[in-house]
Amino acid sequence: EPEVTQTPSHQVTQMGQEVILRCVPISNHLYFYWYRQILGQKVEFLVSFYNNEISEKSEIFDDQFSVERPDGSNFTLKIRSTKLEDSAMYFCASRGARGGTGELFFGEGSRLTVL
Amino acid sequence: GEDVEQSLFLSVREGDSSVINCTYTDSSSTYLYWYKQEPGAGLQLLTYIFSNMDMKQDQRLTVLLNKKDKHLSLRIADTQTGDSAIYFCAELGNSGYAHNFGKGTSLLVTP
Numbered sequence: 019e020p021e022v023t024q025t026p027s028h029q030v031t032q033m034g035q036e037v038i039l040r041c042v043p044i045s046n047h048l049y050f051y052w053y054r055q056i057l058g059q060k061v062e063f064l065v066s067f068y069n070n071e072i073s074e075k076s077e078i079f080d081d082q083f084s085v086e087r088p089d090g091s092n093f094t095l096k097i098r099s100t101k102l103e104d105s106a107m108y109f110c111a112s113r114g115a116r117g118g119t120g121e122l123f124f125g126e127g128s129r130l131t132v133l
Numbered sequence: 134g135e136d137v138e139q140s141l142f143l144s145v146r147e148g149d150s151s152v153i154n155c156t157y158t159d160s161s162s163t164y165l166y167w168y169k170q171e172p173g174a175g176l177q178l179l180t181y182i183f184s185n186m187d188m189k190q191d192q193r194l195t196v197l198l199n200k201k202d203k204h205l206s207l208r209i210a211d212t213q214t215g216d217s218a219i220y221f222c223a224e225l226g227n228s229g230y231a232h233n234f235g236k237g238t239s240l241l242v243t244p
Contacts (some may be wrong), residue, residue, distance in 0.1 A: 022175070029159045049230065061221060061234035063177070109175060119175070120164050120225045122232060124175035 022029040024110050024125035025051045032133055036098050039128045042109030047115040050093045051083065051122065054078070054106040061109070067093065100132045137235035139222050144241045151209040153238045155222030158203060162224035165198060166232065167207045170219040179220070180207070211238075217242045 023042045031037050041089075043050050052064040065075040067085055084096045097104055107129050111122040138156045144150045157165065163184050167215055168176040182189045182196045182205070189196045195208040219237040226233050 051231070053234075058236075061223075062235040063226075063231040063233065066230040068230075074228050076231075111176075119181050120232070121166075121178045121181070122176075124168075124177065126173065126175045 020123075021127035022110055022112055022123050024108075024128050026128055027126065028129045028131070030131045030133065031100055031123060033102055037097045037100055037104075037130060038128070039097075039101045039108050039110075041095075041125055042091060043093055043110065043112030044114075044123055045091075047112035047114050047123070049073075050085075050087065051111040051113070052095045053109045053124075054102075055109065055127075056106045064095070097130075100130075102132050105130055105132045137222055137233050139220075139223060139235035139238045141236060142239050142241070144243065145212050147212060147214055147242055147244050149212055151207075151212045151216070151240055151242075153207045153209075153220050153222075153240065155205040155207075155235055156203055157205060157222070157224045157233075158235065159202070159224050159226065160203060162226070164225040165196075165205050166221075166223040166225075167194075167196065167205075168221040168223060168234075170221065170237065172218075176221060212240075212242050214242045214244060216240060 023039045050067040055061045065079045066073045082098050107127045109127045110125045165181045166181045169179045170176045193210045197206045221237045222235045223232040
């Protein structure tokens with residue numbers, strides 16, 4: 019069964035360092051997302067990506083964040099200079115065509131710990 | 134921003150029914166969802182309801198939607214230990230792209 023895969027599963031980094039989280043969405047999907055969940059908090063929307071550009075982003079997704087789909091397969095989230103408050107579980111998700119039920123298919127998440 | 138609210142914990146005995154409640158704020162949401170997250174796994178769609186429906190039943194799952202009160206509930210009949218997980222309520226946002234999630238309800242089923 020097709021699935022969304024994420025790497026790494028866990029990354030520990032020092033404050034101020036750059037981090038890249040990687041995702042391989044389901045191959046025929048068109049919409050890609052990043053969400054994050056700080057421990058004990060709700061799952062928060064970061065950004066959606068369609069047709070090689072950002073379609074929507076939240077207030078959390080500031081200049082420190084960027085997304086890229088470099089090769090038609092991977093979908094990456096980069097955090098340029100990590101802060102302590104970036105520690106969270108980051109989920110990648112993908113979706114097929116617009117419309118329909120809007121079901122999102124999630125990866126297992128990448129846990130980021132910033133020290 | 135708009136918040137989806139859920140109770141955080143629920144504990145039931147195996148064989149009993151579980152009811153997880155949610156309130157949402159975006160009256161224009163076309164779809165409302167319940168996602169399930171098992172330990173170490175990502176969120177997986179459990180069921181959904183279209184906004185013009187009041188109820189949807191899918192085997193042991195019953196979703197009730199009260200649009201007037203913006204209240205959504207998920208009932209699990211004959212709850213099993215394998216149902217222990219975190220359940221997230223979500224609404225499809227205005228743009229049609231993003232889901233707005235609640236904090237999740239942690240369901241513990243005891244033998």
